[in-house]
Amino acid sequence: MGLKAIDLDCLALANFFIEFVSAHEKSSGIGIINIGKTVSNINIIVDGVPYLSRDIFIGGDDITKKICEVFEVDYPEAEKMKTEPQNKEADLAHLWEPILHDLAAEIRVSLDYFEARNNKAVDKILITGGTSRLYGLEEYFHHVLSIEVSGCDYFQY
Numbered sequence: 099m100g101l102k103a104i105d106l107d108c109l110a111l112a113n114f115f116i117e118f119v120s121a122h123e124k125s126s127g128i129g130i131i132n133i134g135k136t137v138s139n140i141n142i143i144v145d146g147v148p149y150l151s152r153d154i155f156i157g158g159d160d161i162t163k164k165i166c167e168v169f170e171v172d173y174p175e176a177e178k179m180k181t182e183p184q185n186k187e188a189d190l191a192h193l194w195e196p197i198l199h200d201l202a203a204e205i206r207v208s209l210d211y212f213e214a215r216n217n218k219a220v221d222k223i224l225i226t227g228g229t230s231r232l233y234g235l236e237e238y239f240h241h242v243l244s245i246e247v248s249g250c251d252y253f254q255y
Contacts, residue, residue, distance in 0.1 A: 127220040133229035154204040158229030202242045224250040
């Protein structure tokens, strides 16, 4: 079997959601956020139809580089610390909070734009991508954005 399609990552994620997830997740609006290495993507889907796609140029690498700089560790160790804080939860949360704050602010801009243009609210956010495994991320976004946030487990679909 050969290659069937090439898609932009934000559109591929929206297509995955529409094909596999929307049958299980009905709501007025679901935000899907892919937090990649250098870019995060947000898609807002309503009843299987994409309404908004946007790239945000903040990613996990921003956090990793900050950990390397502050803790004076190599890149692989910094990556590991993102998911396994090794009793440094408070220090790490303080370190990456400004980066997550900027990302959350950009997500909020997208949510507000969508809600103002469509008179619909986003009920839930699914996060995916390598940085979605960041320690405490779901709770942080839930607190800051005041929306239900959960990881998107591809294998449940």
